[in-house]
Amino acid sequence: MTHQNEYRKPLPVPSAVSQQFWAGLREREVRLPRCRQCEKFVFYPRTICPFCMGVEFDWVKVSGNGKVYSFTVVRRAMIPAFQEATPYVLALVELEEGPRLTTNIVNCDVGNVRVDMPVQATYDDVTAEITLLKFEPA
């Protein structure tokens, strides 16, 4: 519980639409919605498929592997709780299955991150309820 009290960064608030994504992370799995109609993976989770207007999705476990599409080293943060963590790497990671997501690259010196670098999922239990999906060098 101490850990939870100490965490002051903004937390996601899982919704009915996204709950399975966050639940997957708690169980050390990356699960993404896949459109039943066009069979494309969709991220972020939403109620309509952006590719075909489909409205039915299956939640599918994906590899958690990807590569850095772009990244920046944040040296000055907007939110005080993040200022303490600077410098940190904010990145767009492209998953093997296609979707890109915003994340952090961790377990790696900020000076060693490169575009196109292979990365793999790592799970950060920031509170008793929430696990964030971060990536580390593969």
Place this chain on the structure above:
Amino acid sequence: MTLNRSAAITGISEIKPTPSADGKTTLGIWTDVSRQAVLDAGLSMSDIDGLLVAPPIVGMVAMWPAILGEYLNVHPKYEDVVDLGGASPAGMVWRAAAAIDAGLCKAVLCVSGEASDIDTFYARRSRKPTAQLPGREFDVPYGPMGVNSGYALIAARHMHEYGTTPRQLAKVAADQRTNANANPDALFYDTQLTVDDVLESPLIVDPLHLFEIVRPCTGGAAIVVTAPDVAKESQHTPAWLLGAGESSRGTLLSQVDDITTSPIAKSAPKAFEMAGVERKEIDLISAYDCYTITVVVTLEDAGFCEKGRGGPFVEEHDLTYQGDLPLNTHGGQLSFGQPGLAGGMSHLTEAVRQLQGRAGDRQLPDCELAFVNGNGGVMSEQVSLVLGVE
């Protein structure tokens, strides 16, 4: 449908940006710039029958057009809030022209600006979010630095794909500062800035340095867009709308296939086609510049150079008012200031000043055609305009 010569900008006003509000209020600033713009157009408030407002970034208020209209005693037949981020002012111009062209009104007052400073800006960032938006759930927990980090991601990818260098980006900020040094109204009028100064300033979000990033400040601007018959009677040379194009994508970069190419690649060709004007005919480029990378991407996507060659292009050309490719002759937002959405209006007011021959020490010789680009979000919203005098 074309909006070519359907309306003209005949009145402008702008107050000198200041680092803090000094007791000014947003409504007070709007009133000030509205009055001056209407007088500049040679009109009175009773002539104004259209009202467009760009919402302030700080503070959420409903029904701005009614509030401002009441304060000014303006009762429009056409009114709206144009909420395209920094692209709002450019977006107002063609919306006003379309309303005029449809016969709804004849003189549209377009207003922007706000009382803002670094403290109120940071207070807004720390505020508890009230809406359940995808960005709040999937981006914010990872610590983006507002839109700063979004533009940094674009810059880093641009460097990776095209070999663009920090020195090339810094050149944009340095040339624009030279312009600001000839504009007494610019926030950084009194301070010089070299390429080395930019590169030696602290990295904030790699690869962007402090002096490649706009700072919040207080200020405001307004323009009056009028029908051709009204424009022909105006006291200043009308700045005619010749062409307009608009295009958008989402606000989250995770959703964008190619982050180094912006919707300007769609909006600018529409504007040039409607205007019947070639890139090489343009005398002034007024390109939205929240960051240095924004200008480089704009020059590429608007077709002034080949895609990916924006870096070498800004290095090869002199972007100052004395140069071979005058760009943001007022200093751009990087050196003039970004008083909320009035920052995006500064590109318009400067283009009109240059077209009308009212740009003082930095006046371009023979400025007849200007390209204006408005940008909102993380290159999300784009409005491209061609303005001309003839």
